[in-house]
Amino acid sequence: MRTNPLILLIFTSLIIFSQCKNPGTKMNYPQTRKGTQTDTYFGTAVADPYRWLENDTSAETKAWVKTEQAFTEDYLAKIPFRDKIRNRYKDLLNYDKFFGAFKAGEYIIYSKQEGLKNQSVYYIQKGLDGEAQVLIDPNTLSSDGSVSVALDGVSNDKKYIAWHINKGGSDWQTMFIMEIATRKKLDDQLDWLKFGGAAWQGSGFYYSRYDKPAPGTELSAKSEYQKIYYHKLGDKQESDRLIFEDKAHPQMYYSPQVTEDERYLFIYKSPGTDGTEVIYRSLAGNQKEFKLLFKGYEFNYGIINNLGDKLLVNTNDGAGNYRVVLVDPAHPEKNAWKDVIPEKPEKLESCSTMGGKLFAGYLKDASTRIYQYRTDGTMEHEVPLPALGSASGIGGYENDTYAFYDFSSFTYAPCIYRYDPANGKSTVFKNSAPNANISDFETEQVFYTSKDGTKVPMFLVHKKGIRLDGSHPTLLYAYGGFNVSSTPYFSNSKIILYENDGIFAMPNIRGGGEYGEKWHKGGNLLNKQNGFDDFIAAAEYLVEKKYTSREKLAINGGSNGGLLIGAVMTQRPDLFKVAIPEVGVMDMLRFQKFTVGWGWSVEYGSSDSAKYFPVLYKYSPLHNIKDGIEYPATLVVTADHDDRVVPAHSFKFISTLQEKQKGSNPVLIRIEINQGHGASGASLAKIIEGETDKWAFMFYNMGIEPKDFVKK
Numbered sequence: 001m002r003t004n005p006l007i008l009l010i011f012t013s014l015i016i017f018s019q020c021k022n023p024g025t026k027m028n029y030p031q032t033r034k035g036t037q038t039d040t041y042f043g044t045a046v047a048d049p050y051r052w053l054e055n056d057t058s059a060e061t062k063a064w065v066k067t068e069q070a071f072t073e074d075y076l077a078k079i080p081f082r083d084k085i086r087n088r089y090k091d092l093l094n095y096d097k098f099f100g101a102f103k104a105g106e107y108i109i110y111s112k113q114e115g116l117k118n119q120s121v122y123y124i125q126k127g128l129d130g131e132a133q134v135l136i137d138p139n140t141l142s143s144d145g146s147v148s149v150a151l152d153g154v155s156n157d158k159k160y161i162a163w164h165i166n167k168g169g170s171d172w173q174t175m176f177i178m179e180i181a182t183r184k185k186l187d188d189q190l191d192w193l194k195f196g197g198a199a200w201q202g203s204g205f206y207y208s209r210y211d212k213p214a215p216g217t218e219l220s221a222k223s224e225y226q227k228i229y230y231h232k233l234g235d236k237q238e239s240d241r242l243i244f245e246d247k248a249h250p251q252m253y254y255s256p257q258v259t260e261d262e263r264y265l266f267i268y269k270s271p272g273t274d275g276t277e278v279i280y281r282s283l284a285g286n287q288k289e290f291k292l293l294f295k296g297y298e299f300n301y302g303i304i305n306n307l308g309d310k311l312l313v314n315t316n317d318g319a320g321n322y323r324v325v326l327v328d329p330a331h332p333e334k335n336a337w338k339d340v341i342p343e344k345p346e347k348l349e350s351c352s353t354m355g356g357k358l359f360a361g362y363l364k365d366a367s368t369r370i371y372q373y374r375t376d377g378t379m380e381h382e383v384p385l386p387a388l389g390s391a392s393g394i395g396g397y398e399n400d401t402y403a404f405y406d407f408s409s410f411t412y413a414p415c416i417y418r419y420d421p422a423n424g425k426s427t428v429f430k431n432s433a434p435n436a437n438i439s440d441f442e443t444e445q446v447f448y449t450s451k452d453g454t455k456v457p458m459f460l461v462h463k464k465g466i467r468l469d470g471s472h473p474t475l476l477y478a479y480g481g482f483n484v485s486s487t488p489y490f491s492n493s494k495i496i497l498y499e500n501d502g503i504f505a506m507p508n509i510r511g512g513g514e515y516g517e518k519w520h521k522g523g524n525l526l527n528k529q530n531g532f533d534d535f536i537a538a539a540e541y542l543v544e545k546k547y548t549s550r551e552k553l554a555i556n557g558g559s560n561g562g563l564l565i566g567a568v569m570t571q572r573p574d575l576f577k578v579a580i581p582e583v584g585v586m587d588m589l590r591f592q593k594f595t596v597g598w599g600w601s602v603e604y605g606s607s608d609s610a611k612y613f614p615v616l617y618k619y620s621p622l623h624n625i626k627d628g629i630e631y632p633a634t635l636v637v638t639a640d641h642d643d644r645v646v647p648a649h650s651f652k653f654i655s656t657l658q659e660k661q662k663g664s665n666p667v668l669i670r671i672e673i674n675q676g677h678g679a680s681g682a683s684l685a686k687i688i689e690g691e692t693d694k695w696a697f698m699f700y701n702m703g704i705e706p707k708d709f710v711k712k
Contacts, residue, residue, distance in 0.1 A: 027666055029658040030067045033060075039589075042610045046589065046623065053651040054590075056640070057216055061651075065640070065671055068654070072635075072668040079696045081706050085496060086692040088706075090116060091435055092492040093684065098430035101404035101416045103396055105158030107180060109135060109151070110404075110416060110430065118145025118683035122163075124180070128418070128429075135183060136163060145683030146674050153198040153205070154180070156262060160233070162198035162205065168641040169676020170219065171195070171595075175207065177233060190237050194223060194596070199256040199265070201283060204232035206243060206256035206265065219643040223596050224250035228267060244290070251598045258283070259306045260398060264329070266303055269296060272602035273482050276300050280329060293332050297602075305353040305398075307375060312340060312358070314351045319343035321516035324351055324360070324377070340377040347516040349485060352395030354403045357421050359383070359394040365445065365457050366487050366514045370394060370405075372421060381424050387412050388443075390487040394419055404429060409488040410443045410461045410504070436495045440464060443488065448507075448541040451533040454522075457514075458507035458538055459488060460547070463498055473502040473702055474548035476539055480509035480531040481560035482603055483520040493691045500699070500706050503547055509534035511560075524603050526615055532567050539568075539575050554578035554698045555632075558678045559645055560585065560603075566621025566653060573631045578698050581621075582637040583645050583678050586653040588620035589613075594646045622649075625656045630663030633701035635694065639675040647671065665701070 034049040053061055076082060094115050101110035106126055113120040119138035125131060141147040152162035152175060161180055164173040175190040175198070192212050198205040208228050213221050225247070229240040244254060244267055257266040263284050269277040277296025281287040294301045299317035304324065306312070311327045318334070324341035341348070341360055346369070350361040357380075358373040368391040370383040385391055389409025396403040401422070408414040416430040442464045447455050466472060475497060479486050486508055494504050508514040511523025511531040523531035539555070542548050555576050557565045562584020569579040589607040591597040605612025617623055625631075634657060638650035654669040661667050670693060675682050679690070699706055 026664050029661075029667075030064075030071055032064065032655040032658070034659075041589065041607055041613050041617070044613075044617070046617070048590075048652075050652040050655045053655065054220075054594075054646075054648040056220060056647060056651075064651070068669050069671050072670050075666060075668060076670075076693050076696060079700045081699070082692060082696040084706060084708075085695050085699075086688065088496060088499075089493060089688055089691055089695075092495050093435075093688070095433055095435055097414055097432045098416050099406055099414060100392075101406075101418075101429060103400055103403070104154045104161065104180060107158070108404075109161075112430075113684075116684060118685055119148055122149065122151065124183070133183075136178070138165070141165065142167075144674070145685055148681035152196065152207075153200060155200045155205070156260060160186075160200075162200075164193065164196075166676070166681045168674040169639060169681045170641045170643050171676065172218065172643070186233065188231070188233060188235070188237075190231060190240075194226075195253070195255075197255070199258040201230075201258045201262050201265070204230055204235075206230050206258065208254050208256065219641060220594055220646055220648075222251075222594065222598065226252065226254050228254050228256050253599065257303060259303070261306065263306060263309070264303075264311075266293070268301075270599075271297055272599035274300065274602045278303070282329075291329075293327075293329060302351075304351050304358075312351075312353070312375070314348065316517050320518050321346065322348035324348070324358070340375070341373060347485075347513060349513070350393035352393045353398070354394060354396035355400050355421055356398060359403075361391070361393045363485055363487070363514055366459070366485060366508045368487065372424065383419065383424065384426065386415075386417075386426075388488070390489060408490040410459065410490065411438050411441050413438065413490050434490075434492065434495075436492075436499075441495075441498050446541075448537060450530070450537040452530070454510070454530075454534070456507055456509060456534050456537065458505055458541070460503055460505050461494070461498065462503040463501060466501065466503075468546040470543070470546040470549040471501075471552065472548050473497065473500060473552045473554070473699065473704055474505055474542055475502065475554050475556055475698070476505045476507075476535070476542065477556045477561070478507050478509050478531075478535050478538075478564060479557060479559075479561040480511040480523055480535065480564055482511075482524075482600075483513035483517075484560075485513040487514075493695070496695055496706070500704065503542075505538065505542060505547075507534060507538040509538070509564075525605050525612070528604065528615070529619060532564065532571065532619065535564060535568050536572055536575065539572075543575075550575060551577050552702055552704075554580065554702070556580040556582070556694070558582035558584070558637075562586070562645070562650075563588075563621065567619045567624075569632055569634065570621055570624040570626075571619075573629055576632040578701050579632040579634045580637065580694055580698070581634070581650075581653075583639065583642055584621070584636075584649060584653070585645055586621045586649040587623075588616040589623070591645075591649070594648070595643050597645075622653050622656060625653075625660050627660045628662050629660070630665055631657060631661055631667060633665040633697070634667040635697045636667075636669040637672070637690070637694070638669065639672040639677070641674060641676045642678075644677040668697075 037048045037051040097113040099111045111120045121137045122135040123132045124135040138149040164175040173193040177186040177188045193209045228244040231240045253270045255268040266280045275297035278294040279290040280293045302314045304312040316322045323343040326338040346362040362369045367388045372380045392406045394403045394405045413432040413434045417426040418429045509531045562581040565581035607613045636650045636654045638647040657667045
């Protein structure tokens with residue numbers, strides 16, 4: 001019998017408001033209808049009783065969302081110190097924060113998050129001493145701060161800039177053009193873009209986009225058949241010229257790049273998040289056909305710049321830690337390459353050019369080092385950084401005489417530095433002054449041993465001089481996938497933890513990119529369990545060394561990190577008190593069915609393959625929740641506009657968890673409305689509410705009353 005959504009909503013609302021939500025009380029969760037869907041994978045029958053929740057636009061699913069949200073909100077509203085945390089977080093955020101400065105001819109453009117404004121504002125000024133003026137203010141584009149803005153590229157004559165908006169956190173982009181000097185928005189508008197940019201040439205640019213999806217499927221249907229077009233300024237989008245498409249391979253990413261001198265056009269082709277093929281054509285000679293430059297898809301290739309008709313290329317082909325090579329497009333064979341910056345023991349994380357120099361950013365035990373080179377590979381000197389932390393790569397145009405970089409660390413607020421390559425000196429351009437006594441906190445890095453004997457680094461951030469007595473509330477966080485490196489970063493939110501004698505722990509588990517391709521491949525595909533083992537070993541280390549105890553240990557991660565939390569909490573439910581998986585990939589058998597999920601098969605494998613199905617099924621969080629187990633107090637976090645990891649992952653996971661949970665630990669879901677994948681593009685107001693609820697849930701279930709906070 002199909003349940004009437006309205007009756008379900010009324011019934012569960014009565015349940016919600018009749019319960020007392022205190023730690024130790026067995027919860028009576030809303031009842032979620034179970035279907036009879038079963039799929040067979042290579043002879044193995046797998047039940048999927050909550051398949052109906054994948055239809056996020058149905059009336060029944062919408063009613064379910066309202067019921068679960070009301071249930072969770074009722075629980076959170078009864079936490080007595082929720083308002084205290086919210087108010088403290090607002091105080092911590094209420095200062096100006098600066099990011100991402102770059103030069104565009106005689107102008108400097110940067111981003112400024114002003115106090116408690118919902119979105120960062122882009123500012124522009126002429127030269128170092130010019131008056132700063134607003135370039136683009138996203139806060140004027142919506143009443144609730146749900147529209148975010150990002151820049152896509154400056155024309156080579158420095159007259160125009162492309163920028164796009166995202167609505168409600170969706171990955172879909174709409175691109176616009178602005179004249180920089182006058183800040184006049186042109187009439188050009190380009191729709192149905194994702195993960196794009198503008199590769200300028202002449203009076204227009206190349207960009208990638210999809211066909212318009214069918215109405216009602218924008219946030220869930222597969223994104224396929226990406227194409228590359230050329231847009232001439234002033235034209236309507238329907239007049240744009242098709243440059244490249246491949247009808248035989250619908251599930252591919254295509255991205256254009258044009259060299260600064262407009263000599264070459266490159267198209268990057270990728271079947272997913274790793275591995276590229278590069279084709280090119282000469283723009284100077286009006287070459288019509290594309291030629292193969294680098295065959296895919298075993299390695300990654302990135303064209304840094306050209307030196308005349310030769311190319312500087314950053315690649316892991318023949319170098320697991322990456323290297324820079326000089327390649328002649330007329331003879332792209334590997335035996336003709338010339339090493340410019342050979343592979344080093346540390347991973348080459350980024351490489352860029354500016355003013356005739358090369359800037360190579362390396363990771364040394366997950367902290368940034370930047371070195372300045374001549375373009376022939378002669379190393380000139382290291383760029384001095386203010387502390388151990390994270391710095392963006394220095395880069396710019398060939399005629400620039402200085403550049404900018406961002407720097408931050410766990411105990412170093414974001415700062416924009418101006419760098420002069422002539423004398424190797426950095427000076428502060430824009431500095432952030434947080435509303436907390438940052439000098440009270442410190443960072444240490446430890447190395448622990450994982451299950452198979454691998455040494456894994458972990459950052460620990462806390463008050464200075466803490467005693468190792470097992471008493472400290474600890475948040476253990478990791479990502480561990482897609483070759484992404486987790487490096488030190490500044491978090492206003494985590495000051496709430498530090499001020500309560502807590503510890504933030506971030507291990508650099510396998511699957512990430514901190515130690516090059518070997519580290520990445522040691523934690524993906526058939527080796528994915530290694531990353532989970534690394535994380536579990538980090539938790540055991542923290543307990544063994546008495547930084548914390550099981551009753552004071554919370555775990556958190558988002559996206560691939562949400563998968564991590566779902567996997568480890570189902571494998572070791574005894575080890576953690578609180579789990580907060582955010583926008584996680586929880587159904588490892590069906591992730592490839594939605595939006596761009598197919599692109600993750602190069603990282604995970606796919607249940608469509610007999611090789612990978614058994615491995616995925618063994619750790620898939622959704623499929624490893626068992627009856628009769630007391631899982632940690634869990635707050636699953638997702639959003640209705642998440643069209644990268646669709647919310648059905650979290651919907652199905654929490655429904656199964658609520659059905660099977662034993663004991664009194666609450667297992668709830670927090671569904672953000674009009675928001676997308678994590679905090680990306682989210683309004684500050686929504687970020688404040690989300691972080692408030694996570695800390696409140698964590699402290700409440702640890703039996704901790706947060707201290708009365710004192711303003712700086």
